[in-house]
Amino acid sequence: MLKSKISCQQCALKSFCLPIGLSDSETQQLNAIIKRGQPLNKGDILYQKGQKLNGIYAVISGSFKTYIEDQQQRHIIGYHLPGELLALDAISSQYYSCTAEALETSTFCELPFDQLSALTAKIPMLQNRVFTLLSKEISSITGKQRVITKINANEALAYFLIDISHRYAQRGFSANDFFLTLSRGELGSYLGLAEETVSRIFSSFQKQGLIKITRRHIEILDMPALKEIIVHIALNQPD
Amino acid sequence: MLKSKISCQQCALKSFCLPIGLSDSETQQLNAIIKRGQPLNKGDILYQKGQKLNGIYAVISGSFKTYIEDQQQRHIIGYHLPGELLALDAISSQYYSCTAEALETSTFCELPFDQLSALTAKIPMLQNRVFTLLSKEISSITGKQRVITKINANEALAYFLIDISHRYAQRGFSANDFFLTLSRGELGSYLGLAEETVSRIFSSFQKQGLIKITRRHIEILDMPALKEIIVHIALNQPD
DNA sequence: CGTAGCTTTGAAGATTTTCAACCTTAGTGG
DNA sequence: CCACTAAGGTTGAAAATCTTCAAAGCTACG
Numbered sequence A, B: 001m002l003k004s005k006i007s008c009q010q011c012a013l014k015s016f017c018l019p020i021g022l023s024d025s026e027t028q029q030l031n032a033i034i035k036r037g038q039p040l041n042k043g044d045i046l047y048q049k050g051q052k053l054n055g056i057y058a059v060i061s062g063s064f065k066t067y068i069e070d071q072q073q074r075h076i077i078g079y080h081l082p083g084e085l086l087a088l089d090a091i092s093s094q095y096y097s098c099t100a101e102a103l104e105t106s107t108f109c110e111l112p113f114d115q116l117s118a119l120t121a122k123i124p125m126l127q128n129r130v131f132t133l134l135s136k137e138i139s140s141i142t143g144k145q146r147v148i149t150k151i152n153a154n155e156a157l158a159y160f161l162i163d164i165s166h167r168y169a170q171r172g173f174s175a176n177d178f179f180l181t182l183s184r185g186e187l188g189s190y191l192g193l194a195e196e197t198v199s200r201i202f203s204s205f206q207k208q209g210l211i212k213i214t215r216r217h218i219e220i221l222d223m224p225a226l227k228e229i230i231v232h233i234a235l236n237q238p239d
Numbered sequence C: 001c002g003t004a005g006c007t008t009t010g011a012a013g014a015t016t017t018t019c020a021a022c023c024t025t026a027g028t029g030g
Numbered sequence D: 001c002c003a004c005t006a007a008g009g010t011t012g013a014a015a016a017t018c019t020t021c022a023a024a025g026c027t028a029c030g
Helices: A002-010 A014-020 A024-033 A113-122 A124-148 A153-170 A184-191 A195-207 A223-229 B002-010 B014-020 B024-033 B113-122 B124-148 B153-170 B184-191 B195-207 B223-229
Strands: A045-047 A055-061 A064-069 A074-080 A099-102 A107-112 A177-179 A211-214 A217-220 B045-047 B055-061 B064-069 B074-080 B099-102 B107-112 B177-179 B211-214 B217-220
Touching (some): A024 A113, A074 B124, A113 A124, A124 A153, A124 B074, A195 A211, B124 B153, B153 B177, B153 B195, B153 B217
Antiparallel strands (some): A064 A099, A177 A217, B045 B099, B055 B107, B064 B074, B177 B217, B211 B217
16 A cells, blocks of 8 residues: 555656545555556657547656647647646547657656546546646646737746746745756747747846856746736736 | 426537437436526626636627736636636636626526536546546647747637637537627737737738628638638647 | 727837857767 | 867847837717
C-alpha cells in the first residue's frame, strides 16, 4: 500500500491523486493503471498529431512542447512543465490534435483513458478530480487567451514569466530562477510574437532590472514590477 | 418517458444527452435535475463573476457573451450560441470566473453541478459525455487561441465567420445567413482588434464579394474564398 | 422628427514584423 | 587545447499592420 502511494508520488501525480484523499486501496487501483514511460531525449516525440488516443500523459520531469505544423512553419501551442497534463484536448475526438515533443531529457507517465474512466465511474472523488482538472485546463487556456488577445508584447511576456514562475512554485521549484526550454523563436510562436520581438523585450526587461537573462536561464529580480506591467489587465489570477 | 425525452430536446440539450443513447429512465433522471430558467432580456445577467457556482448552463435560444472587466474596459471572453454550454471553467474553482450576459432575449437551462456529477457517477455513459464536452471545450478554445495568436486581422475575422457558420450549421441553423449579436466593438474585444479594424475588414470582405453585411446581418457569399484566407493556417478543423 | 448609439471612413501615430547583419556559445574535430 | 562551425540570439533600420483620434453617416426608437 505504502509502496504504491510512494510510487504514485514518484509519478509526479501528486497533483493528480494526492489532494483528494483517496483511500489506500483506491490509490492502488489508480496506480495500477498508470504506465510509466521510458525517459525521452530532447527531440523525441511523445505522441503525434493524428494518432489514435492511447491515454493522457503527465510530465514527471523535464518539459514538453506541443505544436501543429503547416507547410511554412510550426506553431507552438503548449508548454508543459513537471506535474502538468498533456492531451486533455484529445479525449473528445479520440485523436491527438497536436504533436508533443520533449524539450529536454524528460520522463512521463501515461493514463490510458478508457481505464481511467472505468475507474472514475467507481470512485466518485476521482471522477470529480478529473472534472476539476479538465475545468482548470479550460480556465488556464482562457486566461492565456485573454492575455494574448491584444495586450501588447511587453504585457504578453510579463504575463508569460509570471505564469511560468507560478507554475514552478506550485510544484515546489524555485519561482525566481529557472531555465526556459523554449527558444526565442518557439516562445514567440507560442505568444504570437516574432522571435526578434521576444529578444528585444527580454533585453529591455533586463535593462530595467526586472530580470537577469543569460540565454535560457532566467532570474526574476523584481516580481512586483513585472506584475505592475500587467496590473491593469483584468485577470483571473492563478491560484 | 416520452414526455421527458421531448422536454430534454426542448431544452436544447439535444447536444448534451441525445447523441449518447441514454435509456428512457436515464434520460428522465437527467431531465429531473435540469432547471429551466426564466427567459432573459437583452442586458440581463445570467451569472456574475465571483458568485459561487450553482451549475453550468446551456443556451436554449438567443445568445450570451461572457466578459471580465477592469477599470478601463470590458473584455469579451466568450460568445455562446444555442446548444452551447457556459461556465465550464467554473467547475474547478467553484466560482464563476466571468460574467455572462444575454445579448438578446434568450432562454437557457441550468444543470446544478453537484447533482450532475452525482448522476454521472451512476451513468458511465453520461460521465463520458461530460468528459467529452469538457475536452471539446478545451479543443475549441485552443483552436481559437491558435488563430488569434498572431495571424493577422483579416485571418482572425475570416476564422471567426467560418467558426460561427459551422456552429450555426451544427445546430440546424443556416450556415450562410445569420445575425451577429455582438457589436463591432465587442467583436473587436473578443478577437483582440480595435472596433474600427473590425469594421474596415468587414467592409473589405464585402468589397471583395465574400460577404454581404448590413449592420449585424451577415450573409456569407463565398465560403471557399473565406476559407482560402485561412488555408495556410494549421488548424484542427471543426467537426 | 430628433436623438443616441452604433458604424464607417480617413489620416496620423504607434507597435510590431521583416530583412539583414552581426554576435555568442556549445560542441566538434583536428 | 584550440579553432571552426552551426545554431541560436541580438540589434538596427525599413516596411507593414494595426490603433488611435477625429469626424461624419446611418438606423432604430421614442
